[in-house]
Amino acid sequence: MKTRAVRLHGVNDLRIEEFELPPIKDNEILAKVVTNSICMSDHKAAEQGAAHKRVPDDVAKNPIILGHEFCGEIVEVGKLWQDKFSAGDRFSIQPALNYKGSLDAPGYSYRWIGGNSQYIVIPSEVMEMDCLLPYRGDAFYLGSLSEPVSCIIGTYKAMYHTTGGSYVHDMGIVEGGNLAILAGVGPMGLGAIDYAIHNDVRRPGLVVVTDIDDARLKRAESLYTVQDAKKHGVKLVYLNTKDVPDATAALMDVTDGIGYDDVLVMAPVRALVEQADAILAKDGCLNFFAGPNKTDFSAALNFYNVHYAAHHLVGTSGGNTEDMRDSLALMEQGKINPVSMITHIGGMDAVPQAVIDLPNIPGGKKLIYVDIKLPLVAIDEFGARAGTDPLFKKLHELVTKNNGLWSPEAEKYLLANSPRY
Known part of the structure; x- marks a missing residue:
């Protein structure tokens, strides 16, 4: 053939x-x-x-x-x-x-x-x-x-947490905990928001999504609304960190100073990785989801907190x-x-x-x-x-008719009416 x-x-x-x-x-x-x-x-x-x-x-x-x-x-x-x-x-x-x-x-x-x-x-x-x-x-x-989407699901499963005095890792995000998705309104970030709110395994209690583009944030909020998240037991917050004098402090304020149990970094930006590290709560897990092109990509991490606050670092590149x-x-x-x-x-x-x-x-x-x-x-x-x-x-x-999104009806029409090879 x-x-x-x-x-x-x-x-x-x-x-x-x-x-x-x-x-x-x-x-x-x-x-x-x-x-x-x-x-x-x-x-x-x-x-x-x-x-x-x-x-x-x-x-x-x-x-x-x-x-x-x-x-x-x-x-x-x-x-x-x-x-x-x-x-x-x-x-x-x-x-x-x-x-x-x-x-x-x-x-x-x-x-x-x-x-x-x-x-x-x-x-x-x-x-x-x-x-x-x-x-x-x-x-x-x-x-x-x-x-x-399987890559996103794998990311949530790869997060892990510990209990003092035990060497057993509890896999997955903290149920009912605080989750931050940094640079989170790109295509994979949107999928991560969707899964956080609608999965049937573990849901966080708080999801904070950041970006530096108002238009992208507004689009994300129109697709995954604060109201819908609330129906599923999740408090959803969208935050533009571009003009915030101290974005780390603003992120911490949302949690009343507690920090985040789980943080997903969706862009390979050094400052973003360091911000993620700074907002981790005790026993917090940072997932560096974004794949860098440069083999020498690096960022500073607080190893005092690795030792005394049980901070964890993982990276996932697929499901x-x-x-x-x-x-x-x-x-x-x-x-x-x-x-x-x-x-x-x-x-x-x-x-x-x-x-x-x-x-x-x-x-x-x-x-x-x-x-x-x-x-x-x-x-x-x-x-x-x-x-x-x-x-x-x-x-x-x-x-x-579908909120500006592609749809099964659009697919069927395209396949029936487009020129073919």
């Missing part, structure tokens, strides 16, 4: 190419990809090429298909897996296979599987590691978001398969809705330049429908295009 895909050949060498997929073996599965969301990790893979830990050394000779946040439908199942999977099943994939200790992952390492391809061959190791996950939701884009299952289940049940992460829509033709320019494109997740022709367009620009393009006129109407 022929497919069209975005393939990485080397440093920032991304090409849209049509090529023949090999016939599937008895232990493989043929699938159609519908959506893939672009991740900053895609940008890093393109920026580094063969120097990236997950990208093969011979990528110039054997290019890989880029993209690891994808969702689609199974087309054909090899004999070995026919008792577990069927044609027509919707799926998402956990890309961190950890197969026999290897770093190889779909979207980084494979010739025949990646999110930016119309069709893919799913290799046996994906099924062997139980990383081909059924998705029963209505909208494909939520299946694509299950991977980034595991259990986290993805939790993510899919919460979305299927309607308990969380990470659609707020998505700010741009595009087709496959938009992928190469979007990946290369990603740090300079404002907004959140860039969602790609791989089988259609469409430039990358911000959702809040649909209205400006509505006067000259009937496709965007209808899409603008649909997202306006």
Whole structure:
């Protein structure tokens, strides 16, 4: 079968190419990809090429298909897996296979599987590691978001706390405790707010979300309201720290000087890490969620408090398969809705330049429908295009009805009415 895909050949060498997929073996599965969301990790893979830990050394000779946040439908199942999977099943994939200790992952390492391809061959190791996950939701884009949401779920699970005199770590945030999400209104920060309020495992009593951009904070507050958080037993506070003379003191004041049991740092900024350290309560846990590009990134920490106040430091860079299952289940049940992460829509033709320019494109997740022709367009620009393009006129109407957010109805209309390859 022929497919069209975005393939990485080397440093920032991304090409849209049509090529023949090999016939599937008895232990493989043929699938159609519908959506893939672009991740900053895609940008890093393109920026580094063969120097990236997950990208093969011979990528110039054997290019890989880029993209690891994808969702689609199974087309054909090899004999070995026919008792577990069927044609027509919707799926998402956990890309961190950890197969026999290897770093190889779909979207980084494979010739025949990646999110930016119309069709893919799913290799046996994906099924062997139980990383081909059924998705029963209505909208494909939520299946694509299950991977980034799983990273957020993993972050909450990685937090830990202790009891004096015991060496046992109590995993997870403090239930009913104080949580701060610093630089928390980017796409992953919004997901972290959603999960803090709506998860059914542990909820904090207080969530304080900071940023230095009023517009971004107001958008976050319109999506995750103080009133809704209160209904779920959470006090939610949004705080712009840009013009506050002493932001650390202001954050401490919200807790009456107690500090925060859990702090998530969502941007790789030294001052932000040091602020997070300064607001920790006794036995507080700081999670450095943001992945820095620089290998020498560092910040000062108060080791007096590490010793005498039992401060902890952790870092998470992804979720595991259990986290993805939790993510899919919460979305299927309607308990969380990470659609707020998505700010741009595009087709496959938009992928190469979007990946290369990603740090300079404002907004959140860039969602790609791989089988259609469409430039990358911000959702809040649909209205400006509505006067000259009937496709965007209808899409603008649909997202306006959904508080300016992408929706299952918008997805169905796009798939039915967009030009295809």
